[in-house]
Each structure stands twice: as structure tokens, then as C-alpha cells.
Amino acid sequence: MSNTTNYQDYKPGLEGVIGGLTSISEINSDTSSLIYRGINVHELAEHASFEETCYLLLNHKLPNKNELESFTKTLRSEYEVPKEIYDALESLPKHIHPMDQVRAAFSLIASHDPDYHKHDHDANIRKAIRIIAKSGTLVANGYRILQGKKPIAPNSRLSVSGNFLYILNDGKEIDTKTEKLFDSSLTLYAEHGYNASTFACRVTVATLSDIYSGIITGIGTLKGPLHGGANEEAMKMLLEIGSVENAEHWIRDALTNKKKVMGFGHREYKNGDSRAFYLTKMAKEIGKDKGNTKWGEIADILEKVMLDEKNLYPNVDFPAAYAYYLLGIPIELYTPIFVMARVSGWSAHAIEQLENNRLIRPKCIYEGPKSVSFEPLMLRK
């Protein structure tokens, strides 16, 4: 070991390392709770709209009635996605995952932003609003394009959630209860401290790149199954299990074979994910309404075995998976829906990073060979 290397300072996966300061959200692992700008996320999911949550994240406080009206009006005026973006998405292969499509789409949308050349605080807030507004339209119409269908014009009379579900539902409005349940899930997914995608987003903007680049970095990072991609994998697992009778055998077998069970475990929560508690209740309510309690019953068995055998709790992605399934949402849209929600958190973090910026550049410990002599090309075997 060289005298410049301190292995004691090295934490694999940066576990427990403080990466920065924030006043956007706080995870309390002891109490399994989460606050956005001081407010408990359960209260927001229950009593506030996703729009109010976005306002809170971007503006440090909940909006009053007039502020909300004005914010909502601006958001709705930005639902539209330029036709050139849809034309470009049409040219992509139809077999790609919607996350790749959404990532590509945001690269293109960036170049259409009227504030493209501006990077000050106010311009970044305007960009954030456009990003939040367009993401639902984009995810839903992007999926239509992958299905060989034509995009539908967004409905500016509807909320972000309502507009997304409207496009997905072939231009038919969805009932208010479904809209509210879906909306609550967006609030729960909106923000979560220095998770991998948010951290990656902050690293990008800290180089004084731009907010869209931060969002695109976030999307690329969220895609992986250890992060946002877990909600899709969790539903595939539930479908593979298929029945309540098969659940216990399946999960024990998975653990024996050292399989990672998607939708379980969390770096920050060791006594359970606060968002999962809320979403499990919600998913079971949807199951009851739909007369389909099977997924909730399978989930109960998996949760019990995972807790008994591994001391692991479900994270937000586990109940989100079967809640969305019960709402009839295609599985490959679960992670893009996470994007729709998390663009609000990423934007707030990008703006916060730039308010007090310093390049993010950790050290690493070199473990390769040293003093290797250079061999000319002709002599190399």
C-alpha cells in the first residue's frame, strides 16, 4: 500500500459517505420517515396534488391558492411536445425500452427549449416547469409510438397525472379516484435525497453543464434494476410467481439460490421504506376495488419470508409494481413513470447545486501495477 492511500476512508458504494448538503428532503432511517422541505411525504401524498409537490420542491414552500393556479396554468400550457420530437421518436427501432426512448427524447427537447442559451436561476425554473409538464405527455405518447400508434394532443384541462392517463387511455378521461391514486404515487416518487440518479444529476450540473444534461444523466442512472428499474422487475417476478400457492416455495427457492429479490432492501432504510408503507395500503385498496386481491396476498407472503430470513423490507418499487399493474398500466412504463415524477426532484437538486456550486470530484485508490516499462508497438506480443 502506498503512503498516499488510505483504505480506511474508502466506503464501497460510498455507503455512509456524506456527498453534500441539501434542504430539499430528508430521509430518517430510524423512524422510516421522509420529509420534503420539512413536510411529511404521507401528508403530501394524501392531501396535496403532484403539482403542489412540484411547486414545493422548486420554490421551498407550498403554494397558496393563487400561486397554485398560476403554476398549474403555466404547467398545462407546456404539455405540448414539438412534432419534430415525435418524428424523431418514430425513427427509433420499435423494440427499444421506453426508458431509452425517453432519454433520447429529452436530449432533443433540450434543443427546442426557448431558454436554451440561458442558465440563470429563473431560466432553470422555467426549464424545470417545461420538463415536468412535458414528461407525462412524452412518456404516454412515446409508448403509443412504440405501439405503432399516433401521438394524441395533450389535454390541458387535466392535471399532469390526468393528462398522462388520458393519452395512455386513447384520449379518454380516467375516473378521479384512479387519477388521485396515480397522482399520490408520483408524489411518493418525486424526491429522495442523494439517491444514485439525483447524485449523478448533481455531478453533471456541477461541471456547469446544463439542467437538461442533468435530467438525461438522471434518466440513464434511474434505468438500472438496482434503482428505478426495480419496479418493472418486481412485477415480472410477481407474474412469474403467478399464484398465492406458489409464493412461499418460490421466494424460499430464490433465497436459497442467492437471488436478489427485486423491490426489497434499501441503502438508507433498514427498518422499512416510508413510501412503501403508504403505497402498500394504496395498492391493496386498488386490489379490493378491482376485485383482485391476489397480488397483495402474494406480496404479504414474500414480505414475511424476506423479513424472517433476511431482515429486509419492501421498498417503494414493490407495491408500486402491483399498484400500477392493477391500474392496467403496461409494465415497461413503470420506470418511465418514475422519471415523470423524479424530474421534479432532479430539477430541484440541479438548481440547488448551482446555487452554491463546487465541482464534484472524489478520489479513488489506484490498485493497478506501477512502474511498468513501455514496450514499443513492434515488440508487443
Ligand SMILES: CC(C)(COP(=O)(O)OP(=O)(O)OC[C@H]1O[C@@H](n2cnc3c(N)ncnc32)[C@H](O)[C@@H]1OP(=O)(O)O)[C@@H](O)C(=O)NCCC(=O)NCCS
Ligand atoms: C437497494 C439495494 C441496491 C441496496 O443495496 P446495498 O445497500 O448496496 O446493499 P447490498 O446489495 O450490499 O446488500 C446487503 C446484503 O443484503 C442482501 N440483499 C440486499 N437486498 C437484497 C434483495 N433485494 N434480495 C436479496 N438479498 C438482498 C445482499 O445480498 C447482501 O447480502 P450479503 O451481505 O450476504 O452479500 C439492494 O437492496 C437491492 O439490490 N435491492 C433490489 C433492487 C431494488 O429493489 N432496488 C430499488 C431500490 S429503491
